[in-house]
Amino acid sequence: MAEWKCNGIDDCGDSSDEDICAPCTPGMVRCDEGKCILESLMCDDKDDCLDGTDEPSTCGRSCFVRNGGCAETCTDTHWGVQCSCGAGWVLQADGQSCADVDECSLEYGPCSQLCTNTPGTFSCACLQGYTLRHGTACEVTDNSTQILVAVGQDLALLDVRTQAYRPLLSTETEPRALVYDLLRETYYWLTEDAELRVHHPGKGTQPLYANAGEVNSISVDWFTGQLYWASSHPPAICAGLGDGRGYVTVLGKDIAPEQLTVHPAARSLYWVNRGQRGRTVIAAAGMDGSNRRELTVVSMEEPVGLSLDHVAGRLYWISEYKESIETLRVDGSGRHSFHAVLRSHTEPAGPGCV
The missing domain is CATH 2.10.25 (Laminin)
Incomplete structure (x- = not known):
């Protein structure tokens, strides 16, 4: 992908996507992508650069005359003047004027x-x-954030500030996925056998939708209390009432969903979809299955841990192949990589959390 060039990560494996960003050697300047030319070729009335940057409008000028035509900083060179802009501004194609950077x-x-x-x-x-x-x-103003964690067969709360650990209940299994409906104080989790379980306050723990199939991920709509899940077999995304009274298939055609998450405020679903011939994408759709679309292709990344920042409207996931944390906006724009050294697979895993 074009945005992977010059992002500080060797995406190609041979550094070819990063080598083009390396600075030119002394006495040379960069023009076309990856191309450096001798500085002596600047302003020689010949287009040595395909983009024309070696023949700027500031050729032959001097900073002593009207600041060389520069809107901001002017620097004299042997071929003319080099204009530059201050922080928060960017030099325009005319080589003279500056425009505001919309951070x-x-x-x-x-x-x-x-x-x-x-x-x-x-x-x-x-x-x-x-x-x-x-x-x-x-x-958070009151600094009282707590993380719901699954440790072995127990669900517990971990206080971020004090590190206090408070067990809540036993699941009698090691949960594969876990979500919590704060409004209704209801816990949902997946058992080791990919079965859905629910724990209502005062009602205890019960199985939920035994015929839901091989469920691999779950998420909850905190507005309505509906539970959403992705199933590997049969391949589908489903939505069901939190009390087990019934469910419907939201998407069930040409789909292989994993790592499902819902965004109730945007009325949207997001998931990792593994298609045919190894084509893997981050996909999105309305919570009723409408307006299905692909946000980005991640076939070579081995994405895990798809998560949603509801406030900023951003999706995050870990790329095991790139050893990085990846993100993009929920509309598919703003793709960005955070290079990170991931923990060795030989190290013991910590508790699961949500």
């Missing part, structure tokens, strides 16, 4: 929640219940 529309914006672009800079803000830290990061 909020970058592939990965600088703010963790709300972003407002202003000329030459930007500002961040947070939703109610969060406090802005260091100008860009939003943290």
Whole structure:
């Protein structure tokens, strides 16, 4: 993919996608993608660069005359002047004028929640219940975040601030997936045999939809309380009432879904879909199965752990092949990679969490 070039990660395996970004040797300048030419060829009235960057409009000019025509910084060279712009601005194709950089529309914006672009800079803000830290990061105001974890056969709460660990209930199995409906205080999980289980307050633990098939992932719509799941056999995405009274197939044609997650506020589903001939994609659809679409192709990445940032509207996953964390916006734009050294497979696994 074009956006994988010059991202600091050797995606091709032979560094060819990163070598084109390396700086030119002294006495040379870069013009076409990956091409460096002698600086002496600048402004010689010949197009040595296919994009014409060796014959800029600032040839033969001097910074002493009207700042060389530069909107901001001007630097004299033997062939003319080199214009440049300050932080928050970018040099335009005419080689002279500067335009504002919209930091909020970058592939990965600088703010963790709300972003407002202003000329030459930007500002961040947070939703109610969060406090802005260091100008860009939003943290929970009361600092009381808890993580629901599955450790062995137990469900427990882990306090992020104090690291206090509080067991909640025993599942009598080692859950493969786990979700929680905060409004209804209801837990759902998958057993080792890919069966659905539910724990209602005051009602105990019960099996749920025994005929749902070989379920591999689950997610919950906290608006309605409906449970969504992806099944490998039969291949389908289904939605069911949380009390077991019935379910429907949302998508069941040309689908091989995994790692399902729902975005109730956007009325959307997202999942990893493994198609024919090894073609794997991050896919999306409406929660009723409408408007199905592909967001990005991830055939070579071995994606795991697809997760959703509901506030920022971003999907995240781990690429085992690239050894990185990947992200993109829920509309398919803003693809970005975070290079990371993943834990060795020989190290013991930690607890599962949601």
